[in-house]
Amino acid sequence: MDERPEQRLTIRLDLGAGIRVGPGKIALLEAIDTEGSIAGAGRKLKMSYKRAWDLTEELNKSFSDPLIAKSPGGSHGGGAQLTAAGKALVKHYREIEQASHKASQTSLKAVTNLL
Amino acid sequence: MDERPEQRLTIRLDLGAGIRVGPGKIALLEAIDTEGSIAGAGRKLKMSYKRAWDLTEELNKSFSDPLIAKSPGGSHGGGAQLTAAGKALVKHYREIEQASHKASQTSLKAVTNLL
Numbered sequence: 001m002d003e004r005p006e007q008r009l010t011i012r013l014d015l016g017a018g019i020r021v022g023p024g025k026i027a028l029l030e031a032i033d034t035e036g037s038i039a040g041a042g043r044k045l046k047m048s049y050k051r052a053w054d055l056t057e058e059l060n061k062s063f064s065d066p067l068i069a070k071s072p073g074g075s076h077g078g079g080a081q082l083t084a085a086g087k088a089l090v091k092h093y094r095e096i097e098q099a100s101h102k103a104s105q106t107s108l109k110a111v112t113n114l115l
Numbered sequence: 116m117d118e119r120p121e122q123r124l125t126i127r128l129d130l131g132a133g134i135r136v137g138p139g140k141i142a143l144l145e146a147i148d149t150e151g152s153i154a155g156a157g158r159k160l161k162m163s164y165k166r167a168w169d170l171t172e173e174l175n176k177s178f179s180d181p182l183i184a185k186s187p188g189g190s191h192g193g194g195a196q197l198t199a200a201g202k203a204l205v206k207h208y209r210e211i212e213q214a215s216h217k218a219s220q221t222s223l224k225a226v227t228n229l230l
Contacts, residue, residue: 009215012125013223015230063229085229095222100124100215107210108128114178114200114207115130 007112009104011097019062026093028055029086032068038080056080063089122227124219126212134177141208143170144201147183153195171195178204 012022031041042052060066067086071079082090101108127137146156157167175181182201186194197205216223 007131008129009211010127010129011215012127013226014123014125015226016122019230021226065229089226089229092222092225096124096215096219096226099218099222100126100211103214103218104211107207107214110207111128111130111136111204111211114180114204115134 007108009097009101009108011093011100013093013096015062021089021093025055025059026090028052029059029067029082029090032056032080033082033087033090036079036081038068038070041080059086122223124212124216124223126208126215128208128211130177136204136208140170140174141205143167144174144182144197144205147171147195148197148202148205151194151196153183153185156195174201 010023012020014020027045028041028047031044032038035041035044038052038056039049041047042049045052056068056070060068063085065085066083067089069081069083071081073079125138127135129135142160143156143162146159147153150156150159153167153171154164156162157164160167171183171185175183178200180200181198182204184196184198186196188194
């Protein structure tokens, strides 16, 4: 059969006012959800703690409610969890990704045929 | 009504073997189609001639048939046109973009409500 790896769509949401959400931020939110801390999420994604922290600050400022709830702790300490808004963003992003992929099958196949 | 600019999806196609097609390359192909040259397309997109040229070389190598037909000319000269394959890629990319946007309306609205 076809030995090429499956073709994928990557989605970036441009939400206006410079707010953009793509696969990197969604992966960070998912990693915070599973790891329970920003430091742990950063390690999982091989992202510096500073980079992960800055992205959580950016995400929290971009939406009405914070997406990530941070608990106090020492340096690089303290836990972090997704809020209801954070979980909703991840859920809807993944829905958009799946709906887009499904709706694009015919055209994506046509692109593949050009390879 | 809602004064926010319309939310948009940006699509990147990951086609395997490191071949990626996103809005930048598609804009370049469309500009070559309207401007008739790589230099003209670069000017239109405020992209250096070298950058535009390198992207056309990358695109031409990535697909079975070249996407851009280049005519000989002097330095920065010569015209360029999209081939049938080049036109097909642009067409299918825009189809994917539209189908994805349409299929994602409900979830995209849900994301907007989080802003």
